[in-house]
Amino acid sequence: MRVYLDENLPPFVAQPLAVVYAGHEFATHESEGLTGVEDIPLLSELRQRGFDATVTRDRMQLRDPNERLAVIESGLRWVGVRDKKLGGLQQITITVSTLIAGMRYVFEHSPEGPTSYQLHSVPHDEPQRVKVTVLAA
Structure with missing residues (x-):
């Protein structure tokens, strides 16, 4: 499947997706020369x-x-x-992990017509993702 990542996503997001989903192609506004094209003609x-x-x-x-x-x-x-309104590395990791986790369902689904997929962000707060334990001897 050929997937276009809109210019409101960082172009480098394509690389980890291409590694995980090696059988699919991920392109960006930069790679396609489509920077600044309005949505309706872009589609x-x-x-x-x-x-x-x-x-x-x-x-x-x-x-x-x-x-x-x-x-x-x-x-x-x-x-x-969904943009979680986070900044920097936190936003990047949430976006990439959400796409990696969610695109599997997009690829596996066989729609019978126009279909939208709204990916839910992976949990991103420390207690949701990491258990921190101080180890004592």
Whole structure:
């Protein structure tokens, strides 16, 4: 499957996804020369270029009637990732881990028509992810 990562995601996110999902292709606005292209023409262009899915943080694409129609008409699988409003390394690790964990379901699913996938962020607070124990001799 060919997957386009929207320009609201850091381009380097493509690399870990490509390592984990070696049978799939991940492209970015930089690699495709699509920086700054508005959403509606972008969705059509992605389909013309043979993409199967688009991944974005822009959840307004499904709320705006014109953009929603463009998603449907493109035939692309729409994958949304929630921005947790975190910063720096914390945001990067949550985004990458959410995509790695969630894209498996996108790839395994066989939709019968236009489909959206809204990936839930992996737990990211210390008590949710790590148990810290001080070891004593």
